[in-house]
Structure formats: structure tokens, C-alpha cells
Amino acid sequence: MSLFMSRKKKAENMGPAEPLVRTPSQQAWLRFRKNKLAITGAGMLIVLVLFVLVGCLVTPYDPDMVDLMAIRGKPSASHWLGCDDLGRDLLTRLLFGGRISLAVGLASALLSMTLGAFIGAISGFFGGWIDSLMMQLTDLVLTIPALPLLMVMGAVFKPSPMFLVVMISALNWTKTARLVRSRFLTLRTLDYTKAARAIGAKDGRIILHHLLPNSLGAIIVTATLSVGRSIIMESTLSYLGCGINPPTASWGNMLQGAQSTMTTAPLTAIAPGAMILLTVLAFNFLGDGLDDAIDPKRSR
Amino acid sequence: MRKLDEVKAGDELLRLENVKKYYPANKAVFKKDRKYVKAVDGISLSLRCGETMGLVGESGCGKSTLGQTILCLEKATAGKIIYRGVDITTLKKEELRELRKEIQIIFQDPYSSLNPKMTVGSIIAEPMVIHHMGSAAQRDKRVGELLELVGLRPEHAKRYPHEFSGGQRQRVGIARALAMDPKLIICDEAVSALDVSIQAQVLNLLRKLQKELGLTYIFIAHGLSIVKHISNRVGVMYLGKLVELAEGDSVYKNALHPYTRALISAIPEPDPEKVRQREILVGDVPSPVDPPGGCRFHTRCPHASERCRQSAPEFRDVGGGHFAACHLIK
Numbered sequence: 001m002s003l004f005m006s007r008k009k010k011a012e013n014m015g016p017a018e019p020l021v022r023t024p025s026q027q028a029w030l031r032f033r034k035n036k037l038a039i040t041g042a043g044m045l046i047v048l049v050l051f052v053l054v055g056c057l058v059t060p061y062d063p064d065m066v067d068l069m070a071i072r073g074k075p076s077a078s079h080w081l082g083c084d085d086l087g088r089d090l091l092t093r094l095l096f097g098g099r100i101s102l103a104v105g106l107a108s109a110l111l112s113m114t115l116g117a118f119i120g121a122i123s124g125f126f127g128g129w130i131d132s133l134m135m136q137l138t139d140l141v142l143t144i145p146a147l148p149l150l151m152v153m154g155a156v157f158k159p160s161p162m163f164l165v166v167m168i169s170a171l172n173w174t175k176t177a178r179l180v181r182s183r184f185l186t187l188r189t190l191d192y193t194k195a196a197r198a199i200g201a202k203d204g205r206i207i208l209h210h211l212l213p214n215s216l217g218a219i220i221v222t223a224t225l226s227v228g229r230s231i232i233m234e235s236t237l238s239y240l241g242c243g244i245n246p247p248t249a250s251w252g253n254m255l256q257g258a259q260s261t262m263t264t265a266p267l268t269a270i271a272p273g274a275m276i277l278l279t280v281l282a283f284n285f286l287g288d289g290l291d292d293a294i295d296p297k298r299s300r
Numbered sequence: 301m302r303k304l305d306e307v308k309a310g311d312e313l314l315r316l317e318n319v320k321k322y323y324p325a326n327k328a329v330f331k332k333d334r335k336y337v338k339a340v341d342g343i344s345l346s347l348r349c350g351e352t353m354g355l356v357g358e359s360g361c362g363k364s365t366l367g368q369t370i371l372c373l374e375k376a377t378a379g380k381i382i383y384r385g386v387d388i389t390t391l392k393k394e395e396l397r398e399l400r401k402e403i404q405i406i407f408q409d410p411y412s413s414l415n416p417k418m419t420v421g422s423i424i425a426e427p428m429v430i431h432h433m434g435s436a437a438q439r440d441k442r443v444g445e446l447l448e449l450v451g452l453r454p455e456h457a458k459r460y461p462h463e464f465s466g467g468q469r470q471r472v473g474i475a476r477a478l479a480m481d482p483k484l485i486i487c488d489e490a491v492s493a494l495d496v497s498i499q500a501q502v503l504n505l506l507r508k509l510q511k512e513l514g515l516t517y518i519f520i521a522h523g524l525s526i527v528k529h530i531s532n533r534v535g536v537m538y539l540g541k542l543v544e545l546a547e548g549d550s551v552y553k554n555a556l557h558p559y560t561r562a563l564i565s566a567i568p569e570p571d572p573e574k575v576r577q578r579e580i581l582v583g584d585v586p587s588p589v590d591p592p593g594g595c596r597f598h599t600r601c602p603h604a605s606e607r608c609r610q611s612a613p614e615f616r617d618v619g620g621g622h623f624a625a626c627h628l629i630k
Contacts, residue, residue, distance in 0.1 A: 024460060209418075210415050
């Protein structure tokens with residue numbers, strides 16, 4: 001009875017309902033929730049990240065610990081996915097390798113997004129000779145064959161993960177730069193940009209308060225998609241022996257290690273391969289879903 | 301900033317002297333090959349404090365460019381724009397920012413003139429933030445007052461532009477323009493994008509604000525019918541030049557230039573019984589890159605003679621402050 005009373009009282013106190021106010025980002029979130037692809041991608045990523053982070057904490061093995069008795073061991077109760085050719089627990093290496101691969105992928109995406117957005121913004125906003133200079137630079141970077149360059153760098157410098165992040169970003173920012181530039185070229189002719197200038201806003205304010213927030217959706221989408229690209233790049237380099245160096249595990253160098261054991265212990269190749277595939281797929285799903293959610297009018 | 305003259309209602313607020321705005325039409329290396337779009341090609345006029353000047357003309361006649369040149373959003377190619385005794389085309393960047401408080405603009409499209417990622421409150425407060433006017437609390441209060449002034453409610457400040465209709469959004473644009481207490485507002489086709497019933501509301505609002513705040517308007521429109529309601533004087537533009545400028549009703553009752561007459565005959569007439577004499581212009585507006593020699597209107601004028609093709613008529617006072625540029629007027 002008392003429960004019933006209090007509920008009724010609450011209803012009276014509420015007064016006329018406030019009109020529902022949704023910010024543009026809340027609306028995007030609503031559209032995002034309805035997008036199956038995006039939710040699938042996001043779900044996969046949450047599972048993957050939790051799997052990797054929690055797994056690293058609870059696993060009883062050290063990823064680099066060699067157990068001579070367990071060399072090429074079959075999956076068992078103690079080694080769920082079996083062991084590799086040095087007798088290291090495959091699941092544990094998969095978890096630690098995932099930590100590196102995900103971290104390198106995310107960090108490169110973040111860095112290349114920042115770099116690309118900065119260059120694109122300057123280029124699109126100021127135009128003229130600054131624009132031509134920046135775009136020539138972009139074209140130049142695009143013509144650099146990424147793989148040979150990274151292989152040479154990797155062979156010379158014995159790269160740390162940080163170095164890899166910087167190198168991958170230095171080659172990956174062009175897409176974001178071009179996108180942000182074209183957004184800025186459109187946005188700067190709109191009346192609200194003119195209005196901002198008419199009320200005396202300085203260039204920095206126009207870029208930060210008016211142009212960038214209205215380009216953010218597109219930037220986030222490309223950044224998400226570039227995480228997948230960065231992970232593939234890191235894996236390729238590690239596979240070729242120019243990325244993350246053994247014994248530190250990464251999905252790429254695990255694949256390389258699996259070359260000799262592929263026929264006898266196929267899981268050593270399948271497991272890291274599947275992880276790369278799933279992660280990249282998840283990021284691509286998420287990116288495409290975000291794209292639809294953030295700007296439903298734009299057809300891709 | 302250089303000292304601006306004090307002005308009372310009726311004093312001269314703004315004077316344009318032979319203002320030109322050319323845009324390069326190609327990127328030729330040699331100067332003689334360069335072509336220009338002559339968007340505004342020598343406009344002179346004077347505006348009194350507290351009056352409304354209507355500017356009409358077809359699309360592409362340069363009326364919006366003229367508006368943006370007065371705001372110094374576009375740098376004038378030549379000529380002087382004298383605002384309260386100061387030639388504002390010579391101002392430095394910082395001085396120009398100070399001038400922004402004085403002259404404001406209301407745009408045509410209420411959908412692209414408000415940043416979709418900002419709340420209405422922060423859109424209206426932005427000019428005050430930029431010019432460091434008042435504390436945050438004072439600005440909030442002023443935003444509420446401004447919203448009420450333009451016929452919206454203070455609680456609308458928390459909402460986003462997409463939640464409003466076109467007319468309401470235009471009111472937000474007006475509130476933003478009013479935030480710094482400007483003296484001169486350029487209404488760049490401010491009601492053209494709205495429904496006819498909403499147009500009347502917004503026009504009435506603009507008139508009310510003019511009375512209460514002593515504003516001066518330059519009211520740009522592409523048809524005479526809207527300008528008729530609000531303007532003290534009306535200027536008619538054709539291909540970057542003024543062809544007629546007159547006080548009050550004389551543009552309507554006593555149009556002298558053939559182009560103005562054609563525009564007037566295009567105003568819809570609600571009375572079906574009334575016999576109308578339509579003067580329908582043939583052809584399109586010539587390109588402003590290569591405007592016709594002589595009188596610019598001769599290619600479409602029903603009364604054009606050899607003299608019109610040879611020499612450009614002077615824009616002169618034909619009596620009682622009624623200016624026109626036509627050889628046929630005695």
C-alpha cells in the first residue's frame with residue numbers, strides 16, 4: 001500500500017513533462033543502437049578486449065616460459081590450446097600477443113587521426129599555398145611504398161612497439177587528412193562559419209568550435225576503420241620479422257613461428273590468424289555502423 | 301580603434317563611395333588575360349541612422365556580395381565604406397574585430413546559419429564570449445532576455461537548432477545578431493526562405509526591434525513585394541550597379557527605370573478583376589564577367605536605343621532624391 005502511495009505521489013510531483021531534449025550525439029547513439037552491424041562489432045570488441053585483459057591477469061603461465069615436456073603439446077586440461085614448438089602455452093601467448101597488437105593498433109589509429117586531422121584542418125581552412133604544400137606532402141606520403149620502407153626501418157632499428165606506432169601513423173594519416181580537408185572546405189563556406197566571422201571569432205575559435213565538432217563524426221569513423229588497418233600492418237611486419245621481435249608475443253610473429261608447426265599442430269596458426277581476423281572484422285563493423293549512425297543522410 | 305563619430309537618428313551612419321568587388325574568374329599568368337567577375341561594380345549610397353534601405357535585384361546581381369563587403373567579410377576591391385566617419389576598408393584585423401559589435405548580419409537560410417552542434421544558448425552567447433562581455437551568469441541572463449525579445453522562451457536556450465522550425469531558427473539568428481547591441485544589421489534575404497505567413501511574423505519582429513532598439517537595416521531581397529513593407533528607401537540593383545534609388549513609395553508609384561518597372565509588374569496582384577500590364581523581360585542576366593557595354597540593361601530593355609548601346613547612363617538625381625540611371629529619363 002505504502003509503495004503504491006509513494007508512486008502516486010511521485011507522479012503528481014512531476015508536473016508537466018519536460019519536452020524530451022536530445023543532443024545530436026544522443027540521437028547518433030539511438031541510431032547506433034538500432035544498427036545490427038555496429039552492435040555486433042562493438043560486442044565482439046568488448047568480448048575480445050575483456051578476454052585479452054582479464055586473460056593476461058588470470059593465466060597461470062608466463063608467455064615466455066619454455067616447458068620442454070610440453071613441446072607441440074596437444075590441447076589438454078592444463079594447456080587449453082596446446083603448446084608451440086618451444087613448449088610455451090599457446091593461449092597465454094595469444095592473450096599477451098593480443099595486448100600488444102591491440103595496443104599498437106589503437107595507438108597508431110589515435111596518433112594518425114590526430115596528425116591527419118591537424119594537417120587536414122590547416123589545409124582546408126587556410127587554403128592557398130598552405131593547402132597546396134600540405135596536399136603535395138600528402139601525395140608524397142601516399143606514393144611511399146609502405147611495406148619495403150617499414151621492413152628496412154624494422155631491420156635497421158629493431159623496433160619497439162612505440163617505434164612501430166610512430167612509423168605506422170606516419171604512413172597512415174593521409175586518409176584522415178584528405179577527409180578533414182574536404183569537410184573543412186565544405187563547412188567553411190556555410191553561413192554559420194560566416195556568422196562566426198561576422199561576430200569577430202578568430203581563426204582558432206572557428207576551427208575548434210565550429211568546423212572540428214562538425215567534422216568529428218567522420219574523423220571517428222576513419223579512425224575506427226584505421227585501427228583494423230594498423231593491426232594488419234603490425235601483424236604483417238611482425239610476421240615478416242620486422243615488427244615486434246620474439247620472444248615478445250604478437251599475433252603476427254606467432255603466425256611466423258607457426259610456419260614450422262602448422263601441419264603437426266594447426267592450432268598454432270589458426271588461433272592467432274582467427275584473432276587477427278575477428279579483431280579487424282569487429283573494428284570494420286564498428287566503423288561502418290558508426291558511419292551510418294553519425295550521418296544517416298550521407299550515402300556511402 | 302579609431303574614434304567613431306557620434307550619430308543620432310537621422311544622421312548619416314554609412315556611406316559607400318564607388319565600392320567595387322571583383323573576383324578573379326581565371327588564373328591567367330599575364331595581367332591582360334585575367335578576367336574578373338564584377339559582382340559589385342561601383343556602388344555609391346548613403347544610409348541614415350534609423351532607416352531601412354531595401355536592396356533588390358535578380359539572383360547574381362551582387363546584392364549579397366555588397367552586404368558581405370559592407371561587413372568586411374569580403375574585402376572591397378576598390379572604393380570607400382565610411383561607417384560613422386571611419387573608412388572601414390582600411391581597418392586592421394583587431395580594429396575590425398571591434399567593429400563587429402557595430403554591424404551584424406542575418407542570413408537567408410536558417411538551416412545553415414546555426415551550428416548544429418551548439419545549443420541555442422551558446423550560439424547566442426558566443427558573440428559576448430568572444431568580446432569578453434559580462435560574466436557567465438550575466439551572459440546567461442542576457443541570452444534569456446534576447447530570446448524573449450525575439451519571441452522565444454528563455455528555456456529554449458538549452459535546446460539544439462534542429463528542434464526548431466525555420467521561423468524559430470531565424471529568430472535565434474536575429475537574437476545572435478542583437479547580442480552585441482549593433483547599430484546596423486544587414487538582413488541578407490532574411491525572410492526569403494520562410495513560408496509567407498512566417499515571413500510576415502519575422503518582418504513584424506524586425507520592425508518592432510527597429511522601433512525599440514533604434515536599429516538601421518539594409519534589407520536585401522530578390523523581389524520588391526517583401527521590401528515594400530519594411531523599407532524607407534529602396535535601391536534596385538542590376539549586374540553590380542544601382543539602377544534606381546528612391547524614397548518611400550516613389551519606387552512603386554513612380555518607377556522610372558525600365559528594369560524597376562518590370563520588377564514591379566512581377567509583384568503578384570491579389571485582385572483578379574484588376575487589369576495588369578505585365579512587362580516580361582526576355583533573356584537572362586548577362587554574365588558579370590563580360591557585362592554589356594553602354595547601359596548594362598540594354599540587352600533586355602524594351603526601349604533600348606543606339607545611345608544606350610554606346611554610352612553608360614549616369615546615376616543621377618532626377619528630382620526629389622529619386623536617383624536613376626537611364627538615358628530615357630528627361
